[in-house]
Amino acid sequence: MEPLLRVEDLRVELPTRRGLRPAVDGLSFDVAEGEIVGIAGESGSGKTMTAMTLLGLLPHGARTSGSARFDGRELLTLGRRQLRDLRGRQIAMVSQDPSTALHPILPVGTQVTEHMRHHLGLSKSAARAEAVELLATVRIPDPERALGAYPGQFSGGMRQRIAIAVALAARPRLLLADEPTTALDVTVQAGILRLLDRLRRERGLAVLVITHDLGVMSAVADRVAVMYAGRLAESGPRAQVLATPRHPYTRGLLDALPHPEAADDPARVALRPIPGSPPSLGDVPAGCPFHPRCAFAVPACATDRPEPVPVAAGHLLACPPDPLPRDGAAPVPEGAPA
Amino acid sequence: MSAGSVQAATVTTPDVARAARAPWRSPLALVGLTIIVGWLVLAVLAPWAAPSDPLAQDAAILQAPSGAHWFGTDELGRDVLSRVVHGARISLPLAFVLVAASTLIGSVVGAVAGFFGRWVDSVAMRLADLVFAFPGIILALAIAAALGPQLRNAVIAVVIVSWPGYARLVRSLVLAARTSQYVVSSRLLGASGLRTLFVDVRPNIAGPVLVMSALDIGNAVLLLSGLSFLGLGAQPPTPEWGAMVAAGSQNFDRWWVGLFPGLAILTVVLAFNFVGDTLRDVLDPRTARALRE
Amino acid sequence: MSSADSALPVPVGRPRTRASRRDLWRFLAKRLVAGAFLCVGITLVSFVLTQLVPGDPAAANLGNRAVEDPAAVAAFRAQYGLDKPLPVQYAVYLGKLVRGDLGESQQSHRTVKADLAEYIPATFELALFAIVLSLLVGVTLGVVAAVFRDRWPDQVLRVVSLAGVSMPTFWIALLAFFVFFYKLGWLPGGGRLGPALTPPPRTTGMFTVDAALAGQWGVLGSALEHLVLPGLVLATYTVGMLLRFTRASMLEILGNDYVRAARAKGLPERVVVVRHVLRPALISIITVAGLAFGSLLSGTVLVETIYSWPGLGQYAYTSAKNLDLPAIMGVSVVVAAVYIAINLLVDLLYGVIDPRIRLS
Numbered sequence: 001m002e003p004l005l006r007v008e009d010l011r012v013e014l015p016t017r018r019g020l021r022p023a024v025d026g027l028s029f030d031v032a033e034g035e036i037v038g039i040a041g042e043s044g045s046g047k048t049m050t051a052m053t054l055l056g057l058l059p060h061g062a063r064t065s066g067s068a069r070f071d072g073r074e075l076l077t078l079g080r081r082q083l084r085d086l087r088g089r090q091i092a093m094v095s096q097d098p099s100t101a102l103h104p105i106l107p108v109g110t111q112v113t114e115h116m117r118h119h120l121g122l123s124k125s126a127a128r129a130e131a132v133e134l135l136a137t138v139r140i141p142d143p144e145r146a147l148g149a150y151p152g153q154f155s156g157g158m159r160q161r162i163a164i165a166v167a168l169a170a171r172p173r174l175l176l177a178d179e180p181t182t183a184l185d186v187t188v189q190a191g192i193l194r195l196l197d198r199l200r201r202e203r204g205l206a207v208l209v210i211t212h213d214l215g216v217m218s219a220v221a222d223r224v225a226v227m228y229a230g231r232l233a234e235s236g237p238r239a240q241v242l243a244t245p246r247h248p249y250t251r252g253l254l255d256a257l258p259h260p261e262a263a264d265d266p267a268r269v270a271l272r273p274i275p276g277s278p279p280s281l282g283d284v285p286a287g288c289p290f291h292p293r294c295a296f297a298v299p300a301c302a303t304d305r306p307e308p309v310p311v312a313a314g315h316l317l318a319c320p321p322d323p324l325p326r327d328g329a330a331p332v333p334e335g336a337p338a
Numbered sequence: 339m340s341a342g343s344v345q346a347a348t349v350t351t352p353d354v355a356r357a358a359r360a361p362w363r364s365p366l367a368l369v370g371l372t373i374i375v376g377w378l379v380l381a382v383l384a385p386w387a388a389p390s391d392p393l394a395q396d397a398a399i400l401q402a403p404s405g406a407h408w409f410g411t412d413e414l415g416r417d418v419l420s421r422v423v424h425g426a427r428i429s430l431p432l433a434f435v436l437v438a439a440s441t442l443i444g445s446v447v448g449a450v451a452g453f454f455g456r457w458v459d460s461v462a463m464r465l466a467d468l469v470f471a472f473p474g475i476i477l478a479l480a481i482a483a484a485l486g487p488q489l490r491n492a493v494i495a496v497v498i499v500s501w502p503g504y505a506r507l508v509r510s511l512v513l514a515a516r517t518s519q520y521v522v523s524s525r526l527l528g529a530s531g532l533r534t535l536f537v538d539v540r541p542n543i544a545g546p547v548l549v550m551s552a553l554d555i556g557n558a559v560l561l562l563s564g565l566s567f568l569g570l571g572a573q574p575p576t577p578e579w580g581a582m583v584a585a586g587s588q589n590f591d592r593w594w595v596g597l598f599p600g601l602a603i604l605t606v607v608l609a610f611n612f613v614g615d616t617l618r619d620v621l622d623p624r625t626a627r628a629l630r631e
Numbered sequence: 632m633s634s635a636d637s638a639l640p641v642p643v644g645r646p647r648t649r650a651s652r653r654d655l656w657r658f659l660a661k662r663l664v665a666g667a668f669l670c671v672g673i674t675l676v677s678f679v680l681t682q683l684v685p686g687d688p689a690a691a692n693l694g695n696r697a698v699e700d701p702a703a704v705a706a707f708r709a710q711y712g713l714d715k716p717l718p719v720q721y722a723v724y725l726g727k728l729v730r731g732d733l734g735e736s737q738q739s740h741r742t743v744k745a746d747l748a749e750y751i752p753a754t755f756e757l758a759l760f761a762i763v764l765s766l767l768v769g770v771t772l773g774v775v776a777a778v779f780r781d782r783w784p785d786q787v788l789r790v791v792s793l794a795g796v797s798m799p800t801f802w803i804a805l806l807a808f809f810v811f812f813y814k815l816g817w818l819p820g821g822g823r824l825g826p827a828l829t830p831p832p833r834t835t836g837m838f839t840v841d842a843a844l845a846g847q848w849g850v851l852g853s854a855l856e857h858l859v860l861p862g863l864v865l866a867t868y869t870v871g872m873l874l875r876f877t878r879a880s881m882l883e884i885l886g887n888d889y890v891r892a893a894r895a896k897g898l899p900e901r902v903v904v905v906r907h908v909l910r911p912a913l914i915s916i917i918t919v920a921g922l923a924f925g926s927l928l929s930g931t932v933l934v935e936t937i938y939s940w941p942g943l944g945q946y947a948y949t950s951a952k953n954l955d956l957p958a959i960m961g962v963s964v965v966v967a968a969v970y971i972a973i974n975l976l977v978d979l980l981y982g983v984i985d986p987r988i989r990l991s
Contacts, residue, residue, distance in 0.1 A: 104911070
């Protein structure tokens, strides 16, 4: 059976002053029911645009190709009306910053119930009852009272819970979580991630977590896809990708993470930023887009576009030189200071 | 990996591209500029362009428009077209003078208030609040009436009503600039307060003030002609547009007496507003930021 | 991980309200004090203006014959306190003002207070009609312009709003009078009621309201009919102003994340625009409506004159024309006070309807 969401060779082009430029280029991944899949990458790697594409909320003038099938239906060619019926009801989104994603002057109750009533045809009181239950699920204290309050009256972590409640209100099957924890501090972050984990276990919710933070991934994701400049760098089961990354970019992202628990391990203690910055839209280098920042680049990287190929069961890699050791140890590129 | 990484790639939408074009390529501004230039030329050439003397009462009174008098004649037998053309020599220069005076007074007051702060600021801004407390024409009416019905006094009244807007704008710009990096460093390098004000701050406030002035010219024309319409500005037989519309309201069944001078006011005001509105779009900080990216 | 679920920290926190309500009161008290200061300032302005008038009030009021008699002049000056120093004169003026004594109109030979009591309701009725009309039309068109941003309806509405604010009020009043009253005869061209009708029994002084209260439907109809032309003319400027402003504040809100979030919820576009965009935009629109009301009051001076609407505007005009200073000063003081009160009301409303101000 086909998974709930299957994205194949997705390409999204956005209008810029110099014409259409690809923001997502040849991306493929699946999300099954009850599964949490993470898409990782720096800002501008096309993660958010992927989510927008699935919701049909791309900016005016954008062009898409490839395929994104949800429950067997092709999202890219769906009509406006059908897309709208799908949004919120089947595919919901929790976006980056709860302080800007919740409406500042609408009561929480309205924001939780309005689409619930629209999509599910619930009465006002039924929707209210369900909203109370939902807010309790996401652990908002005194949910009855919270319904009449405004987002400004809650802390950041609480707002993110409310945002998740809003997203879950119309009982969607797929949740797109765009940097769901970036704006939060670490303890609150853990709470939100556990909440997501519980929801997928209890409700069979499929979750696509979009984040720049591999730490978030390692906590919850079943499978991980790493994107760079709109293209897939590497994807596979979480443990495999994060423990033994094969793409230099994935390695770089991991090295950029602080590892307090690995302080004894001299190979992992260094917090090494990746030199340079990701290319801007429409300014993507030829060949492998990562090659200007890559310590392992060979001449072919500057000319040949790497395609993702399977390197292990369910593990795709778009890096033909495949230079990294298989034991997950941090490599020392030639010429690097010891 | 930087935690405070910047928001995902900026999406460039078509309107940014449109705004990126120079303001004079906006059709609205182009129409506005054409009309303004047309009126200016007409004002300069009025003695030659007008078919007859605007004060000569040598035709039959209240004649409908005809080949001899395109815009008809007024209640004293004067040629309306000639009076409308000559009216440009009054309204346009006065509008510029008015706005220039209000801009100057307002900018100086605002700059001084913003730069010296404390009681100077309080006094200046309370004074501005006071003027703002009156609906424009009511205060102008009271001032013009108190000073006596004369065009000169009407101009003074309009200036008194208009300067506070500039004072507020310039004050806020100076306050913003005063704390900015380059001004602070200029002060640290030993530049005097006034020198900083003129050399470092002035260039940054010129743009917004200019837009406000451009947008205000239309208002000045409206306010001044309104006072003249009420008999508190230009006195007979001056061919001032507002006063001419007033004559038209005395003879409202002879539509041409009031229609044409009013149309003149409308076109001038509209033209300035077309230009001002386009300028505002282009210089709007949000649009401007989008342009830089 | 399953056991960790129960360890999820339950955040403590409850909507805060009491402290913020105190802030709201402080905000309002501050505005009230500022308003009071402005009112005092206004009296100062109007007092200074009366002092500016060239010529001797004694001569103006006693006539030529009496001026030749120094005793009469001195008596006059003593009677009106003109022999006292200026600050004392101002104090006296202020004292009278507080008692509602605005002096006597030189044209009507009634007290300015009596004149104003008669004219204020008429103008208030007209201005109210015009502001409601402009809010309805201006806000609706502004929403349309924002939704169709940069497409042809927006372009057309841009010209419409600019034309609205560029229109000389007195001229459009004259044109409308000529076309709809004189040529077509569709609407009455002046006054507040048809000539055969007597005004309804006075409760508010606004004919439409009083007629409705008294159940005089014929009078109500006529009063409404008489409101249409001056009301429409008065609204041209404010429609343009509100249209432009509504568009701008709608666009500002449309760019927000929470609007995208509302769309992501699959709500119909209509709901997104009205509930999620227009509602917050209205908060800033009402502040501008206060400004718009001020420009309406300005407009009444020009419009009432043409439609012989017996209100403040016409009174101000005839007073200015006849240099009837007590009357002019009375009008400006009253109008400025009303304007300040309206802006205060707007601040209040602002505090009441915006939960961010009300609660945070």
